[in-house]
Amino acid sequence: MLDRHIDAAARPAVLEIRNLTTSFGPQERPLVAVDGLSLSLKAGEIHGLVGESGSGKSITLRSILGLIQPRGRVGGEILWKGRNLAALSERELGAIRGKEIAMIFQEPMTSLNPLLPVGLQITENLAAHTGLARAEREREAVALLDRVGIPGARARLADFPHEFSGGMRQRVMIAIALASRPQLLLADEPTTALDVTIQDQILRLLQSLAAEFGMSVILVTHDMGVVAACCDRVSVMYGGRLCESGPTADVIAAPRHPYTRGLLHSIPRGVAPRTPLYSIPGVPPGLGERPPGCAFAPRCPNALDVCRDEKPVPSVSAGGRGLACHNPEPGPTEETR
Amino acid sequence: MSAEPILSVSGLSVRFSKPRPLAHQLLGHPRQEVRALNGIDLAVARGETLGIVGESGCGKSTLARCLAGLVTPTEGEIRFRGERLADLRGKDRRAYNRRVQLIFQDPYSSLNPRMTVGDMLSEALTVHRMRSGSGVDERIGELFELVRLPQDARDKYPHEFSGGQRQRIAIARALAVEPECLIADELVSALDVSVQAQVVNLMLDLQDRLGLTVLFVAHDLRLVRHVSHRVAVIYLGSVVEIGPSETVFSAPRHPYSQALLAAAPTLEVKEGRKTPALSGELPSPLAIPPGCPFHIRCPYAAERCRREKPALLPHGGGLAACHFAEEIAAGTQPVRKAEPQPA
Structure with missing residues (x-):
């Protein structure tokens, strides 16, 4: 089996999502489920898409395959091997769906x-x-x-x-x-309904398939543990927007977005038993009540005035890490990357 | 924590018999039984949290329901403060129902969508005659404060709340009748990660303040490890390992506990592990294998495991039901080769 972690970096991107915006409802007062998401995926790479319910993970997957029209509207570009899937007709998409790009859904029962x-x-x-x-x-x-x-x-x-x-x-x-x-598998919480032992088996299976056939996978999950177990890269979503992305090990070791940090922090590890766990105060915003600035600002411990008024612009730094935050946690020291 | 158990269970078995079609009856096929629990022994001390873990279908929820009095055990007994649950009648039985409260897994289906939160709580208070007249209102106010819900929640319906808030309502409903023992069946598994921590913190806080005994049934091992004093690992309706939480999690003695822990996702980025921690699936409780129930999936299984069901004996700091617990801990038990699974 190939050493995928070294190999993956050198491969070209097969899927390039640029500024994906998916909205529902009336034109004049749209409900924006996915708001300016960008993501790039290499051949044979397993990319974790993490977020809470309602953060737009599943809608992102469905937007890629054009499964949300006509009720939803998709903006931005979804470049699959150079073709923009967002602009293709239903017939042209039909030739790609299930053939080049396949999807597995959350509930194997239904x-x-x-x-x-x-x-x-x-x-x-x-x-x-x-x-x-x-x-x-x-x-x-x-x-x-x-x-x-x-x-x-x-x-x-x-x-x-x-x-x-x-x-x-x-x-x-x-x-x-x-x-x-398929060259790309979209997996929407494939193991959420399953036991840990079976989850482990399915994740190993996905890993070996990705390595064997050079198949790329976007794995949607809400469990950072699942990401740690099998993903090469991870993107964290909150309120329809991308907070942070990067190589899994780097993001878990040194999260820079306060949301990523809170998410990792609320999982008990290395804390004294029966002590209060860290919890992010508040609840995620509903679709119709996204704040004008950063979606996470109302719950964020680092929030500044600018966070409430202005959406942070995603930037990419060295080591392939993306971040959308006005006031991030201090980054790792320079020599680590 | 006192040594005297508040709630204890001995030799508890639950079997559900499957309906048999007429044709099978005429042909004399034997009646099939789902053996959900097979001789469970447990004791919970006052103020203790006992975590109960296992795969779906292992009998965790059946155990929770037995303790709450919703399922009548086929064999064995449940004792509450030394009294047999089966002997309690009338007033005493109602007192048991009040003192032991079950919180259900799914906050979306366990609250009546047509009742306001205030009505739900006052129903619980009236049924058990906890308060009367204006005392009911006052108590509801207290409960909202206890579970940190706004006072205006009283006139709202469940659909107006988020999952985390609903689970708080469920906790408030259970606490309304001043129970001594809470059985939390997958309390937070339907909630988002960031909200899970809020509910777990609330439960830990309430337990300390009210001196509650908690049975924490869950499949999230990280959470169970965090909240429990002791942990019981259940496999196919039998306890395979039980002991202090830290002992079970840091040095599990039963091969099933070991596999369960290895399979559980951690935040350690795993490089290299290509084979699953445990192959195969939980056998059907309709046909539990003879001998050790785990031998079919166990990497260490030997001839003896196929014949003889191991007893729960002291190993390390707790109890484990494995013939070769010592040999496995010492690393001297041979690992058998993977066999093709039966079709």
């Missing part, structure tokens, strides 16, 4: 068709996106189920989703997504 055997749900995807004949499709389906770690794959092709456990259903979802050999 996102499989309960009326079709899983074998059919995989071969369906193979029929749509590959030129394989029926017998070959069947063989490929068995190989896929086998690859994602479903024991006795051949015997289970005829089984219906309800005959699988949660972890197994999530594997089936991954197998369906992988059928067309």
